[in-house]
Amino acid sequence: MAPPPQRLIYRPPPPTHFLWWCAAILCSLLSIAVIIAGIVIFVGYVVIHPRVPVISVVDAHLFHFNYDGAGVLVTQINIVVRSQNDNMKAHAGFSNFNLELFFDGIRIAVLSTAAPYEVKKNSSVDFNYDYTSDPIPLSPEQMEDVDAFLKEDEVRFDLKGGVRARWRVGVLGSVGFFCSLNCQLRFHPANGTYISRRCSSRAK
Numbered sequence: 001m002a003p004p005p006q007r008l009i010y011r012p013p014p015p016t017h018f019l020w021w022c023a024a025i026l027c028s029l030l031s032i033a034v035i036i037a038g039i040v041i042f043v044g045y046v047v048i049h050p051r052v053p054v055i056s057v058v059d060a061h062l063f064h065f066n067y068d069g070a071g072v073l074v075t076q077i078n079i080v081v082r083s084q085n086d087n088m089k090a091h092a093g094f095s096n097f098n099l100e101l102f103f104d105g106i107r108i109a110v111l112s113t114a115a116p117y118e119v120k121k122n123s124s125v126d127f128n129y130d131y132t133s134d135p136i137p138l139s140p141e142q143m144e145d146v147d148a149f150l151k152e153d154e155v156r157f158d159l160k161g162g163v164r165a166r167w168r169v170g171v172l173g174s175v176g177f178f179c180s181l182n183c184q185l186r187f188h189p190a191n192g193t194y195i196s197r198r199c200s201s202r203a204k
């Protein structure tokens, strides 16, 4: 049987709905707005060159570290934390400063500032924390850890937490950022010397 002859049928495309035109125009406008915003932010960045404020440990000292006959940890430690604002054109405000110091998983101290504080353009503020821990009872394993640290003359603490920073970026308004610290502080307990290493909220 021969195939039936094919006929070409012309079907006009359905007319584009009015709402589709609206959506298309809206999308174009939105894209243009995004591009303009991008250019403004880029130019603002190049002109103002904003820098994220940074907190870091700049110095520390371990005055005392041992446990007594009853297995209670006694420690005295000094930590200097710097809040740095590298912006040439903007003051930075810091708030909710909160750092926690751990030894062997035990939180032994909380370093915090009650009030928000300001750091002027291109400058820094140091906080000097002198901390004498509350007497902390240790488990037998933790006492062994202390003995081991004292024997190798190196003791490690963990410092974790951060601060909320806010600074103005010219016409672009105010930017908020959480500077977080998470580092290990090492000391020679025999003489209390801090083994200095990088401890900063700045991205590596």
Ligand SMILES: *[C@@H]1O[C@H](CO)[C@@H](O)[C@H](O)[C@H]1NC(C)=O
Pocket (backbone or CB within 6 Å): 088, 122
């Ligand atoms: C920023 O501070 C540094 C060191 O404190 C100084 O050398 C530099 O001149 C300062 N820059 C401006 C623009 O104030």
Ligand SMILES: *[C@@H]1O[C@H](CO)[C@@H](O)[C@H](O)[C@H]1NC(C)=O
Pocket (backbone or CB within 6 Å): 153, 188, 190, 191, 192, 193
């Ligand atoms: C403290 O002791 C360590 C190791 O024994 C040593 O390397 C360091 O130089 C000492 N620091 C001071 C200030 O004596």
